[in-house]
Amino acid sequence: MRPFTLNFVRPRALPTVVEPYSYDASLQLNILGDGRPAVADRDLLLAVGTTTSTAGSATHFDD
Amino acid sequence: MTVLILTSEQDVTADMVVAELNRLGVPVMRLDPADIPGKAKLSADYAHGDFDGHLSVHGHVLSMGGLRSVWVRRPGEPAAHAPEPSAWLTAETKQALYGMLYSASTAWMNHPGNAEQARHKPWQLRLAHYSDFAVPPTIFTTAPRLAQQFAETYRDVVVKSASGPPPDDPEAALPTTLIGPDADFSTVAAGPALLQRYVPKRADIRLTCVGERQFAARKRSAPGQVDGRYGETGHPWEAVPVPDRIAKSALEYLSLSGLAYAAFDFAEDEEGVWWFLECNQGGQFGFVELETQQPIAEAVALWLSWRRTDRRVPTPPWLPGDRG
Numbered sequence A: 001m002r003p004f005t006l007n008f009v010r011p012r013a014l015p016t017v018v019e020p021y022s023y024d025a026s027l028q029l030n031i032l033g034d035g036r037p038a039v040a041d042r043d044l045l046l047a048v049g050t051t052t053s054t055a056g057s058a059t060h061f062d063d
Numbered sequence B: 001m002t003v004l005i006l007t008s009e010q011d012v013t014a015d016m017v018v019a020e021l022n023r024l025g026v027p028v029m030r031l032d033p034a035d036i037p038g039k040a041k042l043s044a045d046y047a048h049g050d051f052d053g054h055l056s057v058h059g060h061v062l063s064m065g066g067l068r069s070v071w072v073r074r075p076g077e078p079a080a081h082a083p084e085p086s087a088w089l090t091a092e093t094k095q096a097l098y099g100m101l102y103s104a105s106t107a108w109m110n111h112p113g114n115a116e117q118a119r120h121k122p123w124q125l126r127l128a129h130y131s132d133f134a135v136p137p138t139i140f141t142t143a144p145r146l147a148q149q150f151a152e153t154y155r156d157v158v159v160k161s162a163s164g165p166p167p168d169d170p171e172a173a174l175p176t177t178l179i180g181p182d183a184d185f186s187t188v189a190a191g192p193a194l195l196q197r198y199v200p201k202r203a204d205i206r207l208t209c210v211g212e213r214q215f216a217a218r219k220r221s222a223p224g225q226v227d228g229r230y231g232e233t234g235h236p237w238e239a240v241p242v243p244d245r246i247a248k249s250a251l252e253y254l255s256l257s258g259l260a261y262a263a264f265d266f267a268e269d270e271e272g273v274w275w276f277l278e279c280n281q282g283g284q285f286g287f288v289e290l291e292t293q294q295p296i297a298e299a300v301a302l303w304l305s306w307r308r309t310d311r312r313v314p315t316p317p318w319l320p321g322d323r324g
Ligand SMILES: Nc1ncnc2c1ncn2[C@@H]1O[C@H](COP(=O)(O)OP(=O)(O)O)[C@@H](O)[C@H]1O
Pocket: B136, B158, B160, B161, B164, B176, B196, B197, B198, B199, B200, B201, B204, B226, B227, B228, B229, B265, B267, B277, B278
């Protein structure tokens, strides 16, 4: 018997964005292709959705 | 004195705090427990009645005597990146790492013992009662008859999960869903169901608490919208003042739960009452800061870098002394 709550599962489109930054271990920060820190580009952060509540719930319990 | 951030490399929300710590000139080490053993190294010794320990990663070294605070953000499972990962290796590595950090005298955002308890939604509702929040009537039950009765009493009720969507299916979402008393409740017997009275909602509220600092944000709902996270409304998150009564309750909740950080979700009804829905002990804040310009990352950095005279973490009275 399928638990009641699972009747309300909906498919979720997986985000296909490739994150346009990579981790720099000595700076301990993610860096954009042009060498600026990822946090310098707030529009990009909003667009990739990495910091949003839904993104969190997909990857982690504590959204 | 160094701030330790436990999180994954891809976590750009942690970047926002690292950048603030850099600006404040506070030393920081960022480490993913998944990288122990391997990229990150650990040793702790207990001899002659004394203790010291060290962590190192990518040339950064941290001694436990120089540890100011620990921010548990989005850490990987210990040893997850090891060449031959196993449940046993994770358990051993967890013992070594968290055992060492618990041995140090440091401030935690949040202490894993408190975090673990704080994740339980039924307990959150009880703590919300004690903190004098308005809490919608809620039932957790495996009894179909009681679920049915609850829905008949309150008519419009929502179903949601306590732990999130099934973790083994990345394509599954489990949005809060509105149902009525006509639903078939028989399968409630197959797994505990969480039903709550529907709050006719004007807006979703997110209250982010960093120690004693509080940041409230509000997002208007579309007519008839249930789960604020699904469906574009065109309404942005906007900064709003924290009502005095809510501020007092939130402080009480943090103190009762032993949490240094928490992100509360509320539903604002037509009278303007903020109904407590949940308290996320590690809730995301990047999206709020980016939309409202509230300086949350800075507040986290300041809390972590604060010099404390007494750095012991108080144990709430109901937490067992031995956290196993
Ligand atoms: N009782 C309720 N009445 C109206 N809306 C609700 C209710 N409970 C939850 N919601 C909506 O669903 C969202 C998610 O519910 P929440 O209780 O925060 O659980 P979680 O975020 O863990 O899924 C809320 O932010 C809110 O928009």
